[in-house]
Amino acid sequence: MTEKPRLSARIAAIAESATLKVDAKAKALQAEGRPVISYAAGEPDFATPEHIVEAALAAVRDPKNHRYTPAAGLPDLREAIAAKTARDSGLEASASQVVVTNGGKQAVYQAFQTLLDDGDEVLVPTPYWTTYPEAIKLAGGRQVDVFAGADQGYLVTVDQLEAARTERTKALLFVSPSNPTGAVYSPEQVREIGEWALEHGIFVVADEIYQNLTYGPIDGDADAPAPRAVSIVEAVPALAEQAILVNGVAKTYAMTGWRLGWMVGPADLMKGAANLQSHLTSNVSNISQRAALAALTGPQEPVEQMRRAFDRRRRTIVAELSKIDGFTVPVPEGAFYVYPDMTGLLGREWGGVTPSSSLELADLILDQAEVAAVPGEAFGPSGYLRFSYALGDEALLEGVQRLQRLFG
Ligand code: GLU
Numbered sequence: 001m002t003e004k005p006r007l008s009a010r011i012a013a014i015a016e017s018a019t020l021k022v023d024a025k026a027k028a029l030q031a032e033g034r035p036v037i038s039y040a041a042g043e044p045d046f047a048t049p050e051h052i053v054e055a056a057l058a059a060v061r062d063p064k065n066h067r068y069t070p071a072a073g074l075p076d077l078r079e080a081i082a083a084k085t086a087r088d089s090g091l092e093a094s095a096s097q098v099v100v101t102n103g104g105k106q107a108v109y110q111a112f113q114t115l116l117d118d119g120d121e122v123l124v125p126t127p128y129w130t131t132y133p134e135a136i137k138l139a140g141g142r143q144v145d146v147f148a149g150a151d152q153g154y155l156v157t158v159d160q161l162e163a164a165r166t167e168r169t170k171a172l173l174f175v176s177p178s179n180p181t182g183a184v185y186s187p188e189q190v191r192e193i194g195e196w197a198l199e200h201g202i203f204v205v206a207d208e209i210y211q212n213l214t215y216g217p218i219d220g221d222a223d224a225p226a227p228r229a230v231s232i233v234e235a236v237p238a239l240a241e242q243a244i245l246v247n248g249v250a251k252t253y254a255m256t257g258w259r260l261g262w263m264v265g266p267a268d269l270m271k272g273a274a275n276l277q278s279h280l281t282s283n284v285s286n287i288s289q290r291a292a293l294a295a296l297t298g299p300q301e302p303v304e305q306m307r308r309a310f311d312r313r314r315r316t317i318v319a320e321l322s323k324i325d326g327f328t329v330p331v332p333e334g335a336f337y338v339y340p341d342m343t344g345l346l347g348r349e350w351g352g353v354t355p356s357s358s359l360e361l362a363d364l365i366l367d368q369a370e371v372a373a374v375p376g377e378a379f380g381p382s383g384y385l386r387f388s389y390a391l392g393d394e395a396l397l398e399g400v401q402r403l404q405r406l407f408g
């Protein structure tokens with residue numbers, strides 16, 4: 001009798017989230033009492049703003065929230081998301097075009113499940129967030145990497161996308177500001193890419209989870225208003241019929257643990273995604289939905305305060321990492337990540353170890369400096385480290401100084 005594989009081929013082919021894995025390892029070491037400074041997870045260190053917490057507390061006590069909501073979400077929240085999408089992404093969508101999901105991650109998963117058939121190709125600007133490849137694979141899609149390195153500011157061009165396009169190209173993943181690089185496309189670049197997608201009938205999955213976290217020039221006025229990351233559907237309105245926007249409250253409102261994201265798109269695609277969700281998870285926790293409603297419709301000052309703190313930390317980490325010989329540090333303009341190219345440190349001996357990849361270098365800095373960062377292998381090619389600067393100012397500086405000492 002031939003032995004049957006225990007895991008399905010589908011599940012055997014996916015790996016644990018590398019960002020969550022490094023973060024868990026850092027937290028486990030901290031729990032053992034080791035003074036690890038972690039730049040691993042992209043998670044704001046702030047508490048969720050008080051008025052949002054209050055709304056959730058009130059919601060818990062109201063029995064109407066002890067029941068299911070429609071699978072696609074509370075009508076009021078879907079309205080508020082439609083209004084936010086009009087304001088920030090320039091897309092006039094109705095509430096029926098919104099599906100509320102358990103975090104942006106589920107929205108990414110459902111977007112690809114909704115769009116892809118087996119063998120459909122997805123163009124993925126690389127470096128990419130670690131979850132996209134698995135979501136594409138689970139939907140039967142084939143990922144086609146389009147690489148843009150530090151030398152081009154991690155921004156792909158239309159020429160590169162066109163060179164990668166085939167008859168099977170169904171979708172483009174578009175992420176601006178980017179995780180892991182913090183790169184933001186200019187309005188002109190967004191328009192060019194959007195027009196190209198429209199011309200070739202390519203669907204766009206636009207992950208806009210970091211759209212409210214953008215910063216001006218690094219040596220510019222910290223009090224100046226934040227520049228906007230222009231949505232691809234704002235730049236090319238006709239693309240709305242073939243675009244799914246993914247977003248959520250996690251990063252903007254310091255609500256990672258509340259698991260509240262959404263997708264917005266054409267009615268037929270959103271109907272399909274909602275059908276899938278009705279079998280997968282049903283609705284998102286009613287309490288989290290009420291909290292998100294308060295986040296989107298309440299005062300926005302806390303968001304601006306957090307954005308300014310991230311900007312301050314960005315300036316510090318870029319300046320300090322740039323002092324390390326062997327690091328090339330493109331200036332991030334959004335999100336809360338910096339993504340140095342550190343190939344200059346490879347093949348050299350540090351404390352008895354000679355790393356040949358960013359994976360080995362990440363191990364080395366954890367062992368020798370008690371600093372956690374996510375290696376480039378989690379996001380595409382080796383040779384990079386991702387540092388999240390969503391941690392306290394003091395720890396942020398201390399960790400980089402440890403690296404300066406190690407590599408000094
Ligand atoms: N999106 C965040 C990150 O990239 C949170 C962890 C995760 O879900 O990957 O670190």
